[in-house]
Amino acid sequence: MVTPTTQRRSKYAPSVVTKNDLLELLNDDFTRECRAIYAHAVFAERLKDTDAATSAAVTRAGQETVLASLALCQLIYDYGGVVANDLDELNAVLNADRVAQAGWTTETLRRLHERAGQLRAAGEPGLAKRVRRIIAAKRAVKPLAELVVDRQRSGAK
Template identity: 75%
Template sequence: MKTQTTVRRSKYAPSVVTKNDLLELLNADFTRECRAIYAHAVYAERTRSRDEGAAARIARYGQETVLSALVLCELIYDYGGTVINNLDELNAVLNADRVADPGWAPETARRLHERAGQLRSAGEPGLAKRIRRIISAKKGAVPLAALVSGQQAVAGR
């Protein structure tokens, strides 16, 4: 017999984490944004000689990624943490193709959405709202995968 205590939680319900765990997750998101910044720079440089317009578009969306990283950086400080970037720069440059994978942008949005829910659960609705703004900006941006695949289609002609 089922009792009232066996209520199934939604898969979208935020998981409750400690403040230190949340700071680690936010730092991981910051590192992810930094990896995306390097990838945009790598692809802008690779395409500059073939298509100046495509390189400019990639660089512009890379600048938006920088703004997202800065917002995350400020958010970590405002939450009482320290920004720790665990990114190896050479690794980020050599593995830029991982950011250009079509699954990168949806995974980033999922993680940020999860972080917003966790911040709300932690009693930080203002910080969660900042994450929501990043998510909103990313929805309006063209993912690197689309920019690169469009550039490759033009280069293949």
């Protein structure tokens, strides 16, 4: 028998977390954005001489990622936290291909949706709205995986 306390409201229902936990999760999201910035830079550099158009598209997508990371950074500060980037730069450069995998953007968007729900649950609807703006901006840009796959499909190497 399902009781009201064991019934799950929705698979999208935000999990309740403490402010410190939420700040840690936001910092993880910020680190993820920083990893994506490095990946965009790596791919823009790789493609610069062989496919200038794709390199320019990757650069534009990377600029949008920079804006998203800055928005997350400001959000962390506005929530009363301190930005802590736990990214190893060499590791980010060497593992740029992970960001270019198809599931990276989907997972990033899922995490950001979760953060928006958690911020709403924490009584911060304004901050949640800012996270939703980041999500909307990310959806408006073609993911790195698609840019790289499109280039591979065209036969360019």
